Amino acid sequence: xxxxxxxxxxxxxxxxxxxxxxxxxxxxxxxxxxxxxxxxxxxxxxxxxxxxxxxxxxxxxxxxxxxxxxxxxxxxxxxxxxxxxxxxxxxxxxxxxxxxxxxxxxxxxxxxxxxxxxxxxxxxxxxxxxxxxxxxxxxxxxxxxxxxxxxxxxxxxxxxxxxxxxxxxxxxxxxxxxxxxxxxxxxxxxxxxxxxxxxxxxxxxxxxxxxxxxxxxxxxxxxxxxxxxxxxxxxxxxxxxxxxxxxxxxxxxxxxxxxxxxxxxxxxxxxxxxxxxxxxxxxxxxxxxxxxxxxxxxxxxxxxxxxxxxxxxxxxxxxxxxxxxxxxxxxxx
Amino acid sequence: xxxxxxxxxxxxxxxxxxxxxxxxxxxxxxxxxxxxxxxxxxxxxxxxxxxxxxxxxxxxxxxxxxxxxxxxxxxxxxxxxxxxxxxxxxxxxxxxxxxxxxxxxxxxxxxxxxxxxxxxxxxxxxxxxxxxxxxxxxxxxxxxxxxxxxxxxxxxxxxxxxxxxxxxxxxxxxxxxxxxxxxxxxxxxxxxxxxxxxxxxxxxxxxxxxxxxxxxxxxxxxx
Numbered sequence: 001x002x003x004x005x006x007x008x009x010x011x012x013x014x015x016x017x018x019x020x021x022x023x024x025x026x027x028x029x030x031x032x033x034x035x036x037x038x039x040x041x042x043x044x045x046x047x048x049x050x051x052x053x054x055x056x057x058x059x060x061x062x063x064x065x066x067x068x069x070x071x072x073x074x075x076x077x078x079x080x081x082x083x084x085x086x087x088x089x090x091x092x093x094x095x096x097x098x099x100x101x102x103x104x105x106x107x108x109x110x111x112x113x114x115x116x117x118x119x120x121x122x123x124x125x126x127x128x129x130x131x132x133x134x135x136x137x138x139x140x141x142x143x144x145x146x147x148x149x150x151x152x153x154x155x156x157x158x159x160x161x162x163x164x165x166x167x168x169x170x171x172x173x174x175x176x177x178x179x180x181x182x183x184x185x186x187x188x189x190x191x192x193x194x195x196x197x198x199x200x201x202x203x204x205x206x207x208x209x210x211x212x213x214x215x216x217x218x219x220x221x222x223x224x225x226x227x228x229x230x231x232x233x234x235x236x237x238x239x240x241x242x243x244x245x246x247x248x249x250x251x252x253x254x255x256x257x258x259x260x261x262x263x264x265x266x267x268x269x270x271x272x273x274x275x276x277x278x279x280x281x282x283x284x285x286x287x288x289x290x291x292x293x294x295x296x297x298x299x300x301x302x303x304x305x306x307x308x309x310x311x312x313x314x315x316x317x318x319x320x321x322x323x324x325x326x327x328x329x330x331x332x333x
Numbered sequence: 334x335x336x337x338x339x340x341x342x343x344x345x346x347x348x349x350x351x352x353x354x355x356x357x358x359x360x361x362x363x364x365x366x367x368x369x370x371x372x373x374x375x376x377x378x379x380x381x382x383x384x385x386x387x388x389x390x391x392x393x394x395x396x397x398x399x400x401x402x403x404x405x406x407x408x409x410x411x412x413x414x415x416x417x418x419x420x421x422x423x424x425x426x427x428x429x430x431x432x433x434x435x436x437x438x439x440x441x442x443x444x445x446x447x448x449x450x451x452x453x454x455x456x457x458x459x460x461x462x463x464x465x466x467x468x469x470x471x472x473x474x475x476x477x478x479x480x481x482x483x484x485x486x487x488x489x490x491x492x493x494x495x496x497x498x499x500x501x502x503x504x505x506x507x508x509x510x511x512x513x514x515x516x517x518x519x520x521x522x523x524x525x526x527x528x529x530x531x532x533x534x535x536x537x538x539x540x541x542x543x544x545x546x547x548x549x550x551x552x553x554x555x556x
Contacts, residue, residue: 129413129414130413132413132434132435133343133346133413133434134345135434135435136343136346136413136434136435136436137343137345137346137349138435139435139436139437139438140345140346140349140350140353140438141345141349143349143353143438144349144352144353144356161435179416179418180416180417181417181418181421183417192517195514195519196514196515196517199510199511199514199515199519200511202514202519203507203510203511203514204507206521206522207521208521208522208523208524209519209521211519221417222417223415223416223417
């Protein structure tokens with residue numbers, strides 16, 4: 001707020017005073033009264049007026065500067081009504097009151113949705129655990145009655161399970177709550193478990209897997225990491241060229257991080273799609289080619305990595321393949 | 334005989350698990366009421382308890398703690414909650430192992446065998462497999478035939494053991510690969526052929542005349 005802006009807004013008010021003053025001066029001149037009287041009247045009229053306006057300006061400026069300062073420094077701007085000083089002038093008081101009421105209403109509204117969302121999340125979690133019991137029964141029935149048919153059912157059951165996993169992690173990723181424990185882990189058993197779980201796909205599509213040196217230890221949550229790697233390997237398998245597919249898994253230890261890379265020689269991702277693959281619901285060109293793409297997998301990986309403090313990069317050359325890297329930072333003590 | 338108590342309130346799982354474990358030579362007890370599990374366990378003196386967490390009356394954690402007050406019987410907790418936190422909680426109540434639902438039955442079996450082996454110390458591990466006069470030693474990775482012995486690689490060992498276990502039936506290449514992959518040996522198609530050739534050569538060198546046969550487009554068989 002500058003004095004010029006302040007005066008501009010009061011231009012009509014000041015101008016009307018000037019016009020009145022000029023009319024009065026003209027009358028005085030016509031009546032042949034001494035010109036000094038005009039000067040006297042000017043002083044008596046305008047000095048208090050301007051002084052009053054100036055003090056009002058200072059007051060207003062001080063208030064609004066402070067308010068702006070509060071807003072600038074607030075992490076959550078909507079809390080401004082709680083943080084600002086109660087103004088002492090009448091317009092301010094009224095506005096302050098309205099702002100407080102609006103805020104209160106907004107909070108109630110937000111809370112309503114927050115409750116609804118957390119209710120939804122809790123329901124999903126219970127549901128996921130409930131559904132696991134019939135799946136476990138199905139698995140046992142399959143194992144007790146092994147045949148070609150049940151083998152195929154088992155294969156489909158695995159897909160069902162992986163979709164269910166995805167729901168669970170989706171609801172976890174949206175929330176501020178944490179159920180993960182970060183501890184020192186060895187990459188190798190996690191990668192091996194994931195490959196083993198996907199072995200049927202590897203064998204059916206005749207995809208070879210080359211595992212480099214992945215003995216390194218990292219700090220993360222085992223279950224979450226397994227889910228992330230499973231999504232990435234699942235993608236690699238999905239977009240691999242059948243018959244001559246190859247997936248390479250390797251890790252490198254750098255000065256301040258460990259990088260786990262998963263590389264395939266599949267169809268690759270076009271340049272114009274590459275920057276958007278982590279967006280929720282984005283399927284792009286490959287989604288249209290292969291189908292069965294939900295645009296959730298990589299989005300979830302990114303979200304979960306962010307929560308765990310890991311980096312996630314993707315590199316790809318159309319027709320050549322895709323390389324996804326998970327970056328585990330190494331803290332320095 | 335090894336006795337296992339299954340504490341599980343879902344009827345299908347209880348019955349199927351009973352069938353499954355019985356198939357592998359365990360004696361299985363499965364109570365159908367859940368208010369006196371600790372006393373039940375005490376009375377039947379089992380070698381192992383498979384304990385579900387979500388049970389009527391008392392939950393699995395409580396039962397686990399109660400049993401631990403009087404007994405050191407091995408307990409495997411089975412639950413559909415699979416976070417690291419749940420695992421920690423289960424182990425803190427005194428359970429010996431933690432398996433998540435839906436479990437891979439082979440993994441469940443492996444856990445049961447490992448724990449019983451550890452606690453009883455009297456397991457009869459199958460360290461050797463035999464086929465006619467051929468002996469495959471699983472612990473030191475060697476095959477012998479009429480006094481001749483030669484070493485085999487990990488892959489060859491797994492292939493041969495899979496064929497011996499299924500002797501008389503055709504094992505397809507895919508089945509063989511799946512068996513290798515579940516043993517963490519990620520062998521591709523070409524590799525399998527190479528391993529097969531080497532294995533056959535070794536069996537030839539041992540002086541065995543009739544061994545692995547190829548059934549065109551079906552797989553392999555030890556007749």
